[in-house]
Amino acid sequence: MRKRPTLKDIARATGVHPSTVSRALDASARSSLSEEVVERVREAARTLGYRPNRVAFSLRKQKTMTVGVMIPDITNMIFPPIVRGIESVMEAAGYASILVNTDSQPRREQRLVEILQERGVDGIIHTAVLRSDPGIVEAARQGLPVVTLNRRIEETNIPYVINDEEDGIRLVFDLLRRQGHRRIAHLAGPAELSTGRLRLNAFQAMVDAAGLGPGDTVITEAERFDEEEGRRCAAEIHARAPGTTAVLCANDRLALGAMSFFQSVGRSCPKDISITGFNDMPLLELIPPGLTTVRIQQFEAGAIAARLLLSLIERPDESVPQATILPVGLVERGTVAPPALA
Template sequence: MTSGRTTQQRATLKDVAKAVGVHVSTVSRALDPKTRHLLTEDVVKRVTKAAADLDYQPNSIAYSLRTNRSRTVGVLVPDITNQIFPPIVRGIEDALAREGNVAIIVNTDSDPAKDAQMINVLRARGVDGLILASAQRHAPEIIKAAREGIPIVTVNRAVDDPAISSIVNDEGKGIELAVEHVVALGHRRIAHIAGPETISTGLKRRDAYFHVAEALELEDWKKLLIYSNGFNEAEGRRCADALFDLGLPFTAIVCANDRLAIGALEAIEARGLSCPDDISLTGFNDMPFVERLKPALTTVRIQTYEAGHRAAEIFLEQIAKPVSERVAEHVVLPVELIIRGSTGPAKG
C-alpha cells in the first residue's frame, strides 16, 4: 500500500496534517516556535514526529511570500579570524535559532566602504534585518536602512545615532580598572595605545583614559598617547615603537585591546626590555589564548557570547513589533579585570 506520493515528491503541511488527523493550521502552529505554546504538548509531539517521519521540510519561499519574512538575518563582522568575534557570532546564532532564524555572516575587513556594500547586498537578498559587529561611529548606510524600517542592532560597537539599538561592554570601567591596577603597582608614567576614533570602542576607551589619567594626575599622560589605525598586532608594534621614540620615560602601557598589546609586547622585547620587569602591559577583551603568552597578559574580560546572544534577543524583540512601536534599546555589559603576569611593580 502506497501513500500516493512518489519518493520525488516533497511532503507538505497537508501530508503531515493527514498523518496526525488534525487541521493544516494546527500543524503550522505546532511547527512554529512562536505559536506551538498555543497547543497541548501531546499535539506538538505528534505533529513533530509525523513531520520527521515524512521528512517534511518547510517551504521557505512560500513562507516568505506569506509573511514577508525570510527568517534570515545579516550578521556583519570586521574579521571572523579575530578571536573575539566567533563567540559573539555563536551567541547570535543560538538566540536566532530558537525562533527558526539563521544568520548570514559576512566579513567587512574593517572597511567602511565594504561595510556599506555588504549592507546593501544583504538587503537585496531579503534578510529580515541586520546585527552589526563591524559598525563605524558614522555610518550613513546603517542610518538609512534603519529609517527605512530595517531592524538593526549593533554589538560590541555602537553608532553615534541613539536611534540604533546597541549592546556594548563597559569600555570606561575597563580602562579605569586597568589604569588603577598599574597605579596600585606604583606606576605613574603610564602610556596609552588608543584604538581608532572612528570606532566607538576606540573613542570610549580613549576618553576613559583621559578621564582617569587626569583624575589621578599621572605624569606626562597627554604626551604618552599614541593612536593606532586599527586594532591589530602590526599597529600595536608601530605605536609602541613610536612611544619609545618619543624619548619620554614610561613604565607601563595600557592598550585599547589585546591585539595591540601583543604587538606592543613584540616591540618591548625587540628593544631588549622585559615585561613586566621594565614595562608593565595591559590589554582589553581577554581573547582566547592570551593567558598563554609569555608573560600571560593582564587584560579586561568582556562578555562576548553574552553580547551576541543579547543582541539577537533585542533584534527579535524589535522585529516582532510594528516599525512605529520600536524603541531603541542600549545595553552595557559589565567587565572584569583579569590580572596575570604582564603587570608588576614599577622599578624604583
C-alpha cells in the first residue's frame, strides 16, 4: 500500500523547511512567503498527491475551516450570486462553505443552526434571519462568529450587511409619482423580516411626504416573498382598491406574481397598471415587458459579509462595523408608464 505523502516529502522535493511547506499550504499563513515559493510548494503537493489531514489540522488549530451559509429559499435567483460572492472570499482563505436552506421556516432554521454548530463550523453567514431570532442570537452569545446578510436582527450587536431599503423605495416611489401616479398600492413583505418592515416603513414615509391621503393608497402584506403570495396580494389590492394604477412590490418575485394576477383579469402592464420590484434578480430582463426594479448588490454583498466573518474568526480581538448599508440603484425597464385612469 502506497504511503500517504507528508509535509516532509514536499519539503525534500522543494528544498524548503517543512514549516515553510505548512505555511505555503495554509491560505491564512502564506502571506509572508513569496509567490514563487508558494507555487513551487503547491505544485510539488499536486505532483505527490498530497492531501492535508483536516482532522489533525482541526485538533491543532481548534478550527474546522468550514463556515455555514444559511439561505431562506434555494429557488430564489438572487442567492446564487450572493453565495458566489461568499465563496470568492472564503475559498481563497482556505474555508469550505456548507450551504443550508431554511425554507423560511423558523423551526427548521433553528434545527439547522444546531446542526451547523454540531458540525463545528467556525462561523455562520445567515441570510434568513427573522427580526427576532433567539436561536442564532444565542449561538452568537456563546461565541460563534455570526454575520447576517440582506436582513438584520433587531436589538442585537450581531454585524449585518443590508441594502439601503429606504433609498430603494424612494427611487421607485419617485418614479411612479413623476409618471403621474397617485393611487399607489404597496405589496409589502412579511412583517417578521427586516426587509419587509423597513421597506413598508419607507413606503409609508414617502406617502406622508407626498401628501397622499388614505383613499389614495392601500397596503397588503405577503406571508412569503414568492410569486404565489404576489398573486394573492394583488387579488386583494384589486378587490379593495380597483382604481389602483401602480403597485410598488417589496421584491421581484412578489412583482412577478402581481403581474400574473393582473394579466389574468385583463389588466395589462404597464398600459393598465404599473408594477415595480426590488432586488433585480438575474434574468428579469428576459421576462416581457422587463420589470422596473431596485438593483441591490449581490455578489459584492456576499463578499463583504464573508470578509466580515473572516475577520471575526481570525482576528476576534479586532472590532468590525456592526452595520454595513450598501447603496442601491434604479433599473427602469418596461413595467412603468403614466396611469391610464385620471
